[in-house]
Amino acid sequence: MIGRTGIALGAAALVAGMTLAAPAMAQFAKPEDAIKYRQAAFTVMANHMGRLAAMAKGERPFDAAAAQHSARIIDTMAKLPWEAFVPGSDKGKTGAKPELFQNLADVKTLSERLNGETGKLVNAAGDLDALRKQVGATGAACKACHDKYREM
Amino acid sequence: MIGRTGIALGAAALVAGMTLAAPAMAQFAKPEDAIKYRQAAFTVMANHMGRLAAMAKGERPFDAAAAQHSARIIDTMAKLPWEAFVPGSDKGKTGAKPELFQNLADVKTLSERLNGETGKLVNAAGDLDALRKQVGATGAACKACHDKYREM
Numbered sequence: 001m002i003g004r005t006g007i008a009l010g011a012a013a014l015v016a017g018m019t020l021a022a023p024a025m026a027q028f029a030k031p032e033d034a035i036k037y038r039q040a041a042f043t044v045m046a047n048h049m050g051r052l053a054a055m056a057k058g059e060r061p062f063d064a065a066a067a068q069h070s071a072r073i074i075d076t077m078a079k080l081p082w083e084a085f086v087p088g089s090d091k092g093k094t095g096a097k098p099e100l101f102q103n104l105a106d107v108k109t110l111s112e113r114l115n116g117e118t119g120k121l122v123n124a125a126g127d128l129d130a131l132r133k134q135v136g137a138t139g140a141a142c143k144a145c146h147d148k149y150r151e152m
Numbered sequence: 153m154i155g156r157t158g159i160a161l162g163a164a165a166l167v168a169g170m171t172l173a174a175p176a177m178a179q180f181a182k183p184e185d186a187i188k189y190r191q192a193a194f195t196v197m198a199n200h201m202g203r204l205a206a207m208a209k210g211e212r213p214f215d216a217a218a219a220q221h222s223a224r225i226i227d228t229m230a231k232l233p234w235e236a237f238v239p240g241s242d243k244g245k246t247g248a249k250p251e252l253f254q255n256l257a258d259v260k261t262l263s264e265r266l267n268g269e270t271g272k273l274v275n276a277a278g279d280l281d282a283l284r285k286q287v288g289a290t291g292a293a294c295k296a297c298h299d300k301y302r303e304m
Contacts, residue, residue, distance in 0.1 A: 026212065027203060037199050043192035044232065051179060060178065076228055080196065 031088035038084035039094075045077035049139065052121075055128070056135040062128045071125035074138070075118040082111045100149040107149065114141040183240035190236035191247075197229035201291065204273075207280070208287040214280045223277035226290070227270040234263045252301040259301065266293040 028034040048070035054060040055067055090101045100107055117138040124134035180186040200222035206212040207219055242253045252259055269290040276286035 027199070033199070036195055040192035040195035043188055044196065047179070047185070047189050073228065073232070076225065080225070 027083060028086060028089075031086065032092055034084040034086045034089040035092055035094050038081035041077045041080040041084075045074050048073045048077075049135075049142070052125070052131065052135050053139070056132045062131070064126045067125040067131055068122070071118070071121045075115075075122050078111075078114050078118040082107065095151045097149050097151055103149070107145065110141070110145040110148075113144065114138070117141045179235060180238060180241075183238065184244055186236040186238045186241040187244055187246050190233035190241075193229045193232040193236075197226050200225045200229075201287070201294070204277070204283065204287050205291070208284045214283070216278045219277040219283055220274070223270070223273045227267075227274050230263075230266050230270040234259065247303045249301050249303055255301070259297065262293070262297040262300075265296065266290070269293045 028037065051060070051070045052067060052074075055062045085096065085100060085104065085107065087101075090096065090098055117134070117140075121131075121134045121138050124130035180189065203212070203222045204219060204226075207214045237248065237252060237256065237259065239253075242248065242250055269286070269292075273283075273286045273290050276282035
C-alpha cells in the first residue's frame with residue numbers, strides 16, 4: 001500500500017508540474033530540446049531582469065516605457081520553462097539539480113509564486129519606487145527556486 | 153565624397169537596425185551576451201513555430217487555445233532579436249553571416265515583415281484554415297532572412 005501511494009503521489013506531482021493541457025513531451029522532440037527551450041526562456045528573462053535591476057539600483061536612468069517593455073517580456077517568459085522539465089531532461093547540459101525532478105509539485109508552487117510577482121511587476125514598472133520594490137520581490141521569487149533546485 | 157557617403161550610409165544603417173530608444177549596447181554587458189540573447193529568442197520562437205507547423209500539417213490535433221498561446225509567444229519573440237545584433241557580436245558562437253552586420257537596414261526591413269506576419273498569426277491561430285495559411289506566410293518571412301543572413 002505504501003508503494004502504491006508513493007507511485008500515486010509521484011504521478012500526481014508529475015501532472016501538477018505540467019502547465020499546458022497537451023502532454024508536455026509532445027512539445028519537445030528530444031529531452032535536449034526541452035533543456036534548450038527552458039534555458040532560452042530563462043536567458044531572455046534574466047536579461048530583462050538585469051535591465052530592471054540596473055534601473056532599480058540607479059545604474060541606468062529610469063525609463064518607464066523601457067521598464068514596462070522588459071516587465072511584460074519577463075511576465076511572458078516566467079510562464080514558459082515549467083512544462084519543459086520533462087522526463088529524461090534531468091541529464092545532459094542542464095543546471096537543474098536532480099532533486100527538481102522529484103519535487104515537481106513544489107516547483108509548480110514556486111513557479112506560481114513567480115508568476116504572481118511578475119504580474120505585479122508589469123503593473124509596477126511605470127513608477128520607479130514601485131519598480132524598485134517589485135524587482136526585489138520578483139528577484140526573491142527567482143532565488144527561492146534557484147536556492148533549492150539550481151546547481152551553483 | 154564616395155567614401156563619406158559610404159560612411160554616412162553605414163551609420164544610417166546602424167541606427168536603422170536598432171529598435172529601442174536606449175543604446176543597444178547598454179542592454180548587453182558583452183557581445184557574447186547579445187549572441188546568447190538573440191539565440192534564446194530564436195529558440196523559443198522556433199519551438200512554437202514547430203508546434204503550429206505540426207498542427208497545420210495535421211501531425212498534431214488542432215487546439216485553438218494552444219495555437220493562440222504559441223502565436224502570442226512567437227509574436228513577442230519576433231520583436232526581440234534585432235537589437236542584439238550589436239557591434240562585436242559578429243564573432244564567436246553565432247550562426248549569423250558577416251553580411252548581416254553590413255546590411256542592418258535590410259535586416260530591419262525583413263524583421264518588420266516578420267513582425268507583420270506574426271501579428272496576423274495571432275489573429276489567425278483560432279481557426280485551422282487561417283492558421284495553415286498564416287504559418288506558411290510567417291515561415292516564408294523567417295526564411296527570407298535565413299536565406300540571406302544565416303549560416304547553413
